Amino acid sequence: MEKAKQLSVSAIKNGTVIDHIPADSLFTVITILGLEHISNQITFGTNLESKKFGKKAIIKVSAVYFTEEEINKIALVAPAARLNIIRNYEVVEKHELTLPDEIEGIARCFNPTCITNHEPVKTRFSIISQKPLRLKCHYCEKITDEEHLTII
Amino acid sequence: MNSLAAKSLVSINDFSTDEIERILDTASRFEQSPPGKILDSKVIAALFFEPSTRTRLSFESAVNRLGGRILGFAEAGTSSVSKGESLKDTILTVSNYSDLIVMRHSIEGSARYASEVSPVPVINAGDGSNQHPTQTLLDLYSIKKTQGTLDGLNIFMVGDLKYGRTVHSLLMALSNYNTTFNFISPAELRIPDEYKLFLEKKGIKYYEHDDFTEIISRADIVYMTRVQRERFSDPLEYEKVKNIYVLRKEMLGNTKENVRILHPLPRVNEIDRDVDDSPKAYYFEQALNGVYVRQAIISSILDVL
Ligand SMILES: [Zn+2]
Numbered sequence: 227m228e229k230a231k232q233l234s235v236s237a238i239k240n241g242t243v244i245d246h247i248p249a250d251s252l253f254t255v256i257t258i259l260g261l262e263h264i265s266n267q268i269t270f271g272t273n274l275e276s277k278k279f280g281k282k283a284i285i286k287v288s289a290v291y292f293t294e295e296e297i298n299k300i301a302l303v304a305p306a307a308r309l310n311i312i313r314n315y316e317v318v319e320k321h322e323l324t325l326p327d328e329i330e331g332i333a334r335c336f337n338p339t340c341i342t343n344h345e346p347v348k349t350r351f352s353i354i355s356q357k358p359l360r361l362k363c364h365y366c367e368k369i370t371d372e373e374h375l376t377i378i
Numbered sequence: 379m380n381s382l383a384a385k386s387l388v389s390i391n392d393f394s395t396d397e398i399e400r401i402l403d404t405a406s407r408f409e410q411s412p413p414g415k416i417l418d419s420k421v422i423a424a425l426f427f428e429p430s431t432r433t434r435l436s437f438e439s440a441v442n443r444l445g446g447r448i449l450g451f452a453e454a455g456t457s458s459v460s461k462g463e464s465l466k467d468t469i470l471t472v473s474n475y476s477d478l479i480v481m482r483h484s485i486e487g488s489a490r491y492a493s494e495v496s497p498v499p500v501i502n503a504g505d506g507s508n509q510h511p512t513q514t515l516l517d518l519y520s521i522k523k524t525q526g527t528l529d530g531l532n533i534f535m536v537g538d539l540k541y542g543r544t545v546h547s548l549l550m551a552l553s554n555y556n557t558t559f560n561f562i563s564p565a566e567l568r569i570p571d572e573y574k575l576f577l578e579k580k581g582i583k584y585y586e587h588d589d590f591t592e593i594i595s596r597a598d599i600v601y602m603t604r605v606q607r608e609r610f611s612d613p614l615e616y617e618k619v620k621n622i623y624v625l626r627k628e629m630l631g632n633t634k635e636n637v638r639i640l641h642p643l644p645r646v647n648e649i650d651r652d653v654d655d656s657p658k659a660y661y662f663e664q665a666l667n668g669v670y671v672r673q674a675i676i677s678s679i680l681d682v683l
Contacts, residue, residue, distance in 0.1 A: 337486060
């Protein structure tokens with residue numbers, strides 16, 4: 227089963243496969259990882275059938291290995307995503323994501339009178355709870371929840 | 379070693395319980411015997427992007443009485459900010475002229491940001507609805523001075539408990555002292571859930587009421603705040619409740635001997651004028667305490683003790 231799904235997006239020889247991304251978060255994940263700025267070969271698949279999610283997306287990046295810090299940033303929008311490290315067409319490592327304690331420059335503070343929405347200040351949040359998602363702004367100390375979350 | 383030296387004070391949580399108590403002790407020492415011109419040769423910048431005469435005068439008095447100089451502006455209209463200068467540029471410029479910056483701004487988080495870009499320490503004198511830590515410290519000082527302790531007190535908080543930042547910060551600070559809280563407010567202005575959760579996690583007892591006439595006899599401290607018409611979505615609702623959250627002289631009849639009435643001021647009509655003569659009214663002394671507390675904070679940060 228798993229194999230047939232993997233084949234719906236062409237295989238890579240070496241690199242990283244990020245699977246189980248909710249389909250509507252694909253472009254956000256691309257932005258967070260900065261994939262639009264790299265010149266490596268990247269393949270995407272989206273609106274793939276998934277028993278768990280309904281529609282999922284998958285990203286395969288050739289010859290790129292992310293640091294844990296980089297990859298954990300996407301846990302905010304794709305907490306169930308799974309990471310496969312590929313070497314010579316084989317999955318050599320699998321990772322689940324863990325949300326970091328603090329995130330920087332990814333989300334916007336929902337408070338319109340927060341300094342981060344008035345001056346070019348990089349946003350910073352501590353994650354006070356993952357489920358439900360609650361982020362506390364380092365600057366205005368207000369809580370942004372999932373409903374009010376926007377990714378920069 | 380003075381752990382407060384060169385430290386910024388943005389949020390009450392920036393100071394440990396130990397540091398808070400040291401500030402209160404220093405303030406008490408200053409009150410009993412004025413320390414003289416210990417801020418001689420120091421320049422303090424007071425940047426009031428948002429006007430607040432009361433807070434600004436308190437800081438000015440604190441600095442002047444210790445022989446320091448104070449410069450700055452009382453509202454953004456008379457500064458380069460009105461020409462569109464960024465907060466960062468203003469702070470970096472002013473830090474060249476001063477040893478410490480006191481700032482008040484209507485934007486939340488502005489003081490935290492300023493403290494991160496400024497080479498000199500920053501004291502937050504109010505950032506929008508967020509924090510006003512020198513007010514919290516003077517409230518703590520007033521409570522300790524009148525009750526002899528911060529431990530095990532029954533604290534009544536009355537009025538706007540939803541938007542009142544002074545209430546929220548004081549609650550956080552007092553949660554380290556085995557306090558019992560009684561929250562008295564109209565339904566629309568109840569204490570937010572996040573603070574209730576916080577108290578529950580710390581095992582602190584609290585009770586919510588919509589009137590306090592019957593229960594005020596149990597209070598050690600009654601902390602009054604203003605209930606503002608603008609806070610109500612329905613003006614009729616305001617009309618219904620506006621007289622419930624007013625403290626009247628006859629309500630003090632069978633209160634405890636040690637009870638004291640506090641208010642962050644300015645008061646409008648939430649405390650009747652005839653309460654002022656009662657020995658239990660403490661709000662004007664509370665304002666005076668602000669001077670000692672601000673002196674203690676500034677001299678601890680500038681390390682001149
Ligand atoms: Zn914020």
